[in-house]
Amino acid sequence: GVAKAGTQVILISGHDGGTGAAPQSSIHHAGLPWELGVIETHHALVENNLRDRVYVETDGKLMTGRDVAIAALLGAEEFGFATAPLVTMGCRMMRVCNLDTCPFGIATQNKELRKRFKGKPEYIVHFMEFIAQELREIMASLGFRTLDEMVGHSECLQIREEDEENLHIARLKEMIKKPVYLSSGEKTFFDFKLDERLDMVDVYPAFKPFMLSNPIPHQERLKISSLDRAFGTEFGSMVTRKYQNTLEEDTFTLHLEGVGGQSFGAFLPKGVTFDLVGDANDYFGKGLSGGKLIVSVDPSSPFEADQNVIIGNVALYGATEGKALIQGKAGERFCVRNSGATAVVEGCGDHALEYMTGGTVLILGRTGKNVAAGMSGGIAYIYDVEHDLYERLNDELVDMENVSHKQDVETIYSLLKEHYEATHSKKAKELLSHFDEALPHFKKIIPRDYKKIKNEIKSLIDQGFDQDEAELKAFRSIHA
Template sequence: QKNTCPQGIATQDPELRARFTGKPEHVVNFFMFIAEEVREILAQLGFRTLEEAVGHVECLDQNEAIKRWKSGGIDLSKVLTPAGPTPGTVLHHTIDQKHDLEKAIDNRFIELAQAALEHKEPVRIEMPIRNVNRTVGTMLGYEITRRYKAEGLPDDTIDLTLHGSGGQSLGAFIPRGETLRVYGEVNDYAGKGLSGGRIIVRPPEDITFDPHSNVICGNVTGFGATSGQMFVAGLAGERFAVRNGGATFVVEGVGDHGCEYMTGGTVVVLGRTGRNFGAGFSGGNAYVLDLDMAHVNPSAAVNGSLQFLPLDENHASLVHELVKRHAEECDSAIAKELLANWHAAIARFTHVVPTQYLAMTKVMDQAQRDNVDFNEPGAWENVYERVMEGAH
């Protein structure tokens, strides 16, 4: 749908189409043969159409010839039992799903935020939530994007304070201008696809436990985020900030596989990490307090794909600003403790950054200082060679 097929097949871009060495008719023939083979297989099974075949699990069986130790304990008998109690039972899709969107709490948000949506006036909303409230804020975010496209609204134009437990995917895809402040906890996938909005998750003010050592966020928090900020006053579950491409996160500890496949953005971890930290980490910056190298992805630690550096002046300034913001937004005790003796705290942080990303960042910075025109042949290569020579 993006018209960017690198093989030149599923695109109308003349430059990309030139990469395809065949002819359009070859592609047509390929799919015609696929269709013919499908019809042959259906005929062997006694069906005239794919719709007739849907649901006929009696035509399937486990292949004992390829059974391995991994599949030895899998019993598919329940899955392969026909669903229809009597012959003639309809086995394929016949009715539309009912998602009950009219019951979503976002409808109330949209109603209360009309001044912001229509006139960009600041709006403050406060109400309770429960874990049955899923994708909280997403429908409201759609209304912002529908009106103001990618630009969104000024930060914090719509500021929601929510008390309780947020269900799955709270704050998914929310754009700039929408802020969610949760006093309580959130389930899995909070901040999924975060697109410029802000999320603050902190425990209630009347707690009797230590928030720094308790889980407040579920798994896969911040998955696929592209921009925006999220502050978490407590621990998050596994796969924190996976595939983060540009958002900023501050959290007080994460489970296994933190920053997995991260391609951009910034993550500050003010506490422990689980095992396999940084697997497939190819872009962006992570700053970890008291990093345990035993918990870093073994391949990345051995093959040099990640660098583990002390904070230089610029990075120390950035981390200080984010820790300060975390203290302000979350009233975080650990953040305040670090700020009280910041000179000593700096030495406890490790800057984790992909080696190639670090090199490319240096090249881009040098090119900007030199006002390089990349339209000139060889301009990029010249800058790259100069920076790499200086690095060695």
């Protein structure tokens, strides 16, 4: 399916790779070997005359030149390395990547811990040279001159007798009996026609006259459809190249009507606002980087916005900055890995706020299960009128509190007001009109360690330390 849609690379990622901070149940019981995925993908593409359109890549604990040779013979042409190069740079698998306490200075933003980092680029270079040398020796022994010649020649592989009873191996054994490979070895990549996308044809030309040294605020209107994937990403890159992160909010505003395709507004930078009347697909606002995204329902629509999904799954994945105001519900995994963006939504599916490390989220309706799994930073406010949020909350790292502090009350009110002004949300209007009655139904979700460190920072600042000094001292104190 993705080959027909025009992708250039298909990545088969095996069960042995991944972050050391993953749950033990996932590490030991989730996923399948990359060998099965590579050979099945290779065979399926060949059988459908699509193999010459794409590269097949694989990763998942590739460690040696022998691993690369096997992957190529099964059908892969590109090979991803992560764990082994990480070890060459000093990683000792402490499995605290998500806690900002890496003792070797790799997976941390703490300045003191980062001083311990001893890795050098040359270490990875040497490691990859050894991989290449071993691979060349294997290729020579098999009679292949280039890696491309090896792809799909599974007849060069044999199953060890002691492994034949393994169900996965038995399945693999049947597949390598039927080697399939390309004779031409040439790729005829799908043409994405980037120069014909709306970003280049309609958006950039319309705003270009106003993108001066001293930019002139400007607005435009445009219709889009679900075929317009990653809409705004190219325009956003041009804004970033020219202005970095210096524009005022709403400098360039685009009023849109229709359906935002996958990755609508991805990586949108500060100063750019997309105001969409309609709905959007998965990965809405992925990597949002300072821009503003507004999605609202057409006033003539017959349905209640807060009861219907208006954006897809994995919205605001990895967002670092900016705002998203959504009149309606989101799909699953809302704000996963959000580290700094502010978002308002009127309900969402399972796994909201997963691995969130920063930012502020206001949810005005019901959520699905497993809220805040792995959430280590940021704050969320959830309207829990039925007072059963605790049944869906993953409280391993977070606490749920009633909203009582003045700052929290002001934050909720200001976000509600901004949400109403941007989307004319009936839900927001109702809550604003009866704010005092609604306030007891809001719950505050905050990570325990995040709360401790924020309180410690505030105390240190009150004692006269500047922000950087307070953060460093608070970090040392919490993790002492």
